[in-house]
Amino acid sequence: EPEVTQTPSHQVTQMGQEVILRCVPISNHLYFYWYRQILGQKVEFLVSFYNNEISEKSEIFDDQFSVERPDGSNFTLKIRSTKLEDSAMYFCASSDRSAATNEKLFFGSGTQLSVL
Amino acid sequence: KQEVTQIPAALSVPEGENLVLNCSFTDSAIYNLQWFRQDPGKGLTSLLLIQSSQREQTSGRLNASLDKSSGRSTLYIAASQPGDSATYLCAVPSNTGKLIFGQGTTLQVKP
Numbered sequence: 001e002p003e004v005t006q007t008p009s010h011q012v013t014q015m016g017q018e019v020i021l022r023c024v025p026i027s028n029h030l031y032f033y034w035y036r037q038i039l040g041q042k043v044e045f046l047v048s049f050y051n052n053e054i055s056e057k058s059e060i061f062d063d064q065f066s067v068e069r070p071d072g073s074n075f076t077l078k079i080r081s082t083k084l085e086d087s088a089m090y091f092c093a094s095s096d097r098s099a100a101t102n103e104k105l106f107f108g109s110g111t112q113l114s115v116l
Numbered sequence: 117k118q119e120v121t122q123i124p125a126a127l128s129v130p131e132g133e134n135l136v137l138n139c140s141f142t143d144s145a146i147y148n149l150q151w152f153r154q155d156p157g158k159g160l161t162s163l164l165l166i167q168s169s170q171r172e173q174t175s176g177r178l179n180a181s182l183d184k185s186s187g188r189s190t191l192y193i194a195a196s197q198p199g200d201s202a203t204y205l206c207a208v209p210s211n212t213g214k215l216i217f218g219q220g221t222t223l224q225v226k227p
Contacts, residue, residue, distance in 0.1 A: 004159075006159075031213065033214070033215075035215070041219075042217050042218070042219050042220075043160070043205065043207075043215075043217040044217070045214040045215065045216070048212070048213055048214060055212070055213070056212050056213070056214060058214075089157075091159060091160065093160075104150065104162045104165050105150065105162065105215060106162065107152075107159045107160040107161070107162075108159050109158055109159035110157075110158065110159045112157070
C-alpha cells in the first residue's frame, strides 16, 4: 500500500538552528499537510498546501516556519530558528482530495524534533 | 469553534473483552469523522472514516458509529487483543479541510 514517508525519524538540534523536515507524500495526492504533537498534547494542525501554495495556516505557523514543494515528490517544513517549544513530533500527511470531503488523510510516521 | 473530546483518557482491559471508546464534538456540522490508531512514537494509521450521512462503519473487529445530532461517535472493539494496545484518536475536518483531533484514549489490553 502506498505510504507517506518522512525523514529523518529523529532530529536533534541546538536552539536557534535551522531545521528542515522532509516528506514524500503519496504520489498521486494533491493536498499536503503538516501537523505536530507536543508530548502529552493533542495533534495540532500547522499548515495545508495545495496547488503550490499555502491553503491555510494555524497561529503556530509564524514567520519562523515555511513549507516548500521543491520538486514533484518532496514536501518540506523548515523552521528557521528553532526554539525549545518547537520540540515535538511533526507529522506530514497527504490526501487525494481535501479532508473536507470524505477522503482519508494518510499520515507519515513522523519526525521527532528535539531542540536543546 | 469545533472542539473534540475523548473519554476516557486511558483504559485497561483484559484480553477478550469488548470495549467502547467515546468521542464527542461541539459542532455537529461535520463532513465526516475519522478514527486513527497511534502506536508509541509512531505515526497515525487511519482505521475508519465515517461519513456524515452514515451511522456506522465496520472494519473487522472495529465498528464506528456516528450520531451527529448529539455530537458523538463511538469506536467499538470486539474481542480485544494485546495487539490492540495503542492510543486511539478521533478527528473531524473543518470546512477548510484541517483535522481537529481529540486528545486520544490510550488502551492497554492485558494478556
